[in-house]
Ligand SMILES: Nc1nc2c(ncn2[C@@H]2O[C@H](COP(=O)(O)OP(=O)(O)O)[C@@H](O)[C@H]2O)c(=O)[nH]1
C-alpha cells in the first residue's frame with residue numbers, strides 16, 4: 433500500500449507524522465522506489481540543532497534524553513530523537529529498548545522518537561543516522577538528539593557529527609578510565625556524571641575536571657562536567673544551559689560553520705565510497721577474482737598484481753562508458 | 754537492500770508482568786526482526802503513537818489483565834484514525850475463544866493463547882509479511 437511520492441511529500445510538508453515516519457523508512461532502507469527522496473528534502477535542512485548523546489550501556493542515556501527533551505519542550509521547541517542500538521551480527525535482528533525510558537515524551541505531539549538498528553552497515557551507519565537527522569530537520573524539528581552506545585568507532589562518529597556531543601558516564605569505579613580508553617573523553621563537549629545519587633559522583637567529577645585541565649583546550653572550549661540524576665531530572669536544566677552555551681560558542685567562533693562543512697565533506701565521501709564499493713563487484717569482476725585467486729595460489733601472480741588486474745577492469749569500464 | 758520486518762511489542766494494561774512479552778521480543782529478534790520493545794503499562798495512545806513513529810509492520814500486544822475487550826478495539830480504532838490501519842496486529846494472552854472471534858472481527862488478525870511456541874509466532878509473522886509484500 434505504497435503512497436505515491438507527490439502525496440507523501442505533500443503530507444510530509446503538511447506536518448503529518450506518519451509521512452515523516454514513512455520517509456525515514458525509505459531513507460533507512462535506501463529504497464529504490466524513491467532514491468532521490470533526500471534530494472527533495474535537502475533544501476529544507478540546516479535549521480535543526482544537533483545534539484549527540486553517547487556513553488556506556490546502562491549509563492542512563494535514554495532516561496537523560498527523555499528528561500532533556502522535557503526541558504527543551506518548555507522552551508517551545510520541537511524535538512526529534514534518534515535512538516541507535518546494535519543489530520545482532522549473527523541474525524541481523526535487533527532489540528530496540530530505548531523507548532522504555534522515554535515514556536514521558538511518548539505522546540507529546542512536539543516530539544518524534546525513532547529507534548534505529550545499526551544493521552551492521554560497515555561505516556555506513558554514521559551516514560544513515562545523519563540522513564535520518566536530515567529528514568527530521570527538514571520536517572521542521574528545532575532540535576535533533578541522537579543517542580548511541582559509546583562502544584564502536586561508528587557510534588563515536590555519529591556522536592561527533594552532532595554539533596554538541598554529550599558524553600554520559602556513571603560514578604562506578606573505573607568508568608572514567610573506561611571512557612578514556614574508549615575515546616569518549618576526547619569527543620566530549622560536555623561530560624555528564626549521571627546517577628550522581630550514588631556514591632563517588634563528586635570524586636569522579638573532580639578527577640575528570642582535572643583530566644580536562646591537563647589536556648589542550650579544544651579550540652577554546654573547556655568541557656564542563658555536570659552531575660545529574662536523570663530519572664529525577666536533577667541537573668538537567670543545567671545540562672541544557674551548557675548545551676546552549678556551547679551552541680553560542682560554536683556560532684560566534686565560526687566553528688559551527690566549519691562543523692557543517694566537514695559533515696558535508698564526510699557525507700559526500702561516504703556516498704562516493706559506498707557507490708564505488710557497490711560498483712566494484714559484479715559478475716565480471718567476481719569471476720575474474722575467482723580465477724586470480726587460483727593464479728595466486730599456484731604462484732603465478734601476487735595478490736597485489738591480481739588486484740591491479742581488477743582495478744584495470746574497473747577503469748576500463750569507466751572509460752568505455 | 755533487504756527490508757527488515759519491524760515489530761512493536763507492547764504490554765497494555767495495569768498488571769506488572771512482562772516476562773512473556775520479553776520472551777517473544779527476544780525470539781523475534783533472534784529470527785532477524787527489528788523489535789521495538791516499549792515495556793509495561795502502555796496506554797492505547799502510547800502504543801499507537803509508538804507504532805506510527807517507529808513505522809512498524811507488526812504490532813504485538815501481550816495482555817493478561819482481562820481488559821482485552823476494551824484495550825484491543827481501542828487500539829484498532831486509533832490505528833485506523835491515524836491512517837495506520839494497514840499494520841498487522843496480533844495479540845497474546847489468556848483469552849476465551851468467543852472473545853478471540855470478536856477480536857478477529859475487530860481486526861486483530863491472530864491471537865496466540867498460552868502454549869503457543871515462539872517458533873509458531875515467528876512463522877506466522879514471516880508468512881503474513883511475505884504474503885503482503
Ligand atoms: N540510580 C540511578 N539510576 C538511573 C539514573 N538514570 C537512569 N537510571 C537507571 O539506569 C538504568 C539504565 O537506564 P537507560 O536510560 O536505559 O540507560 P542507557 O542504556 O544508557 O540508555 C535504568 O534502570 C534507569 O532507570 C540515575 O540518575 N540514578
Ligand SMILES: [Mg+2]
Pocket residue numbers: 493494495529530579
Ligand atoms: Mg538507551
